[in-house]
Amino acid sequence: MLGACGGNARTRRSSEVVRPSFSADSAYRYIQTQLDFGPRVPETEAHDSCVAWLTEMFSRFGAEVTVEEGVTKDYAGENLRVRNIIAHIATDSSQKTILLCAHYDSRPWCDEDEEAAWYQPIPAANDGASGVAVLLEVARQLQQSKANGERLKACVDIVLFDCEDLGTPRFLDELDRQDTWCLGSQLWSKDASRRGKYTWGILLDMIGAPGATFYREYYSEQMAQGYVEKVWRAAADLGYGSMFRNERGGAIVDDHYYVGSALQIPILDIIHTDGQTGTFPWWWHTQNDDLQQIDRATLQAVGEVVMSQL
Numbered sequence: 001m002l003g004a005c006g007g008n009a010r011t012r013r014s015s016e017v018v019r020p021s022f023s024a025d026s027a028y029r030y031i032q033t034q035l036d037f038g039p040r041v042p043e044t045e046a047h048d049s050c051v052a053w054l055t056e057m058f059s060r061f062g063a064e065v066t067v068e069e070g071v072t073k074d075y076a077g078e079n080l081r082v083r084n085i086i087a088h089i090a091t092d093s094s095q096k097t098i099l100l101c102a103h104y105d106s107r108p109w110c111d112e113d114e115e116a117a118w119y120q121p122i123p124a125a126n127d128g129a130s131g132v133a134v135l136l137e138v139a140r141q142l143q144q145s146k147a148n149g150e151r152l153k154a155c156v157d158i159v160l161f162d163c164e165d166l167g168t169p170r171f172l173d174e175l176d177r178q179d180t181w182c183l184g185s186q187l188w189s190k191d192a193s194r195r196g197k198y199t200w201g202i203l204l205d206m207i208g209a210p211g212a213t214f215y216r217e218y219y220s221e222q223m224a225q226g227y228v229e230k231v232w233r234a235a236a237d238l239g240y241g242s243m244f245r246n247e248r249g250g251a252i253v254d255d256h257y258y259v260g261s262a263l264q265i266p267i268l269d270i271i272h273t274d275g276q277t278g279t280f281p282w283w284w285h286t287q288n289d290d291l292q293q294i295d296r297a298t299l300q301a302v303g304e305v306v307m308s309q310l
């Protein structure tokens with residue numbers, strides 16, 4: 001029966017593992033497109049263009065797209081326009097909905113770089129574009145799966161948060177507060193009664209670098225231990241155990257922390273740290289977070305792991 005399956009059907013590589021369909025090339029191109037807009041810093045033209053493109057792409061992949069607009073305060077107390085993008089993918093399995101999220105904004109400051117770069121925005125290939133790109137490719141794959149008549153386990157809401165990375169710049173340390181980060185997800189979660197009932201969720205953040213390591217992040221284990229075990233086991237089964245380390249990681253207040261606390265749902269964060277202490281990679285919040293720090297092999301692994309849960 002060689003060649004009987006279409007390119008997007010689930011294919012068997014070994015006798016045991018069903019390897020989900022996912023194209024790292026496609027995800028890579030979605031990162032490139034985002035970088036081509038320029039840094040997607042809120043209230044810039046690049047950010048506007050990116051919102052329009054994401055809306056168009058998710059619609060093209062058959063999702064119902066909503067852009068929720070609101071206003072919040074930034075670290076300096078100034079009004080800030082926030083646009084969270086929600087793409088709902090309906091399936092036959094309407095009794096369950098899985099939440100998949102990432103942030104799409106870019107940080108306006110390279111405050112972990114040398115001083116001359118502090119006021120430059122980060123290219124945000126990993127810290128922004130990578131999670132978005134994998135979720136776009138997931139949406140495309142789900143459209144294909146539905147077209148092939150495959151049965152999916154749940155409906156999927158993909159939520160792209162704005163203003164995650166506008167936390168107080170390090171060179172203004174005296175103003176620093178933890179809640180100056182994750183502004184889009186804080187705003188979105190505040191309205192918990194308006195949100196759908198999610199069975200569980202996954203957040204992707206910085207998931208494209210060569211040699212990435214993903215530990216079992218502390219709050220993820222607090223909120224979603226069973227799902228952490230399930231996802232890390234799926235990664236090991238797919239042969240990605242050296243990337244998805246089956247060890248406790250640091251505690252990271254990321255979008256999942258606010259979403260999980262407000263909506264009272266299990267949600268976990270797949271996020272790149274070096275070692276178990278939660279240290280971010282050397283290129284984090286520097287000008288080096290560009291396409292050089294993207295490896296298709298990492299995108300492929302994360303994409304397959306996410307697809308294996310849908």
Ligand SMILES: [Zn+2]
Pocket residue numbers: 107127165285
């Ligand atoms: Zn960041």
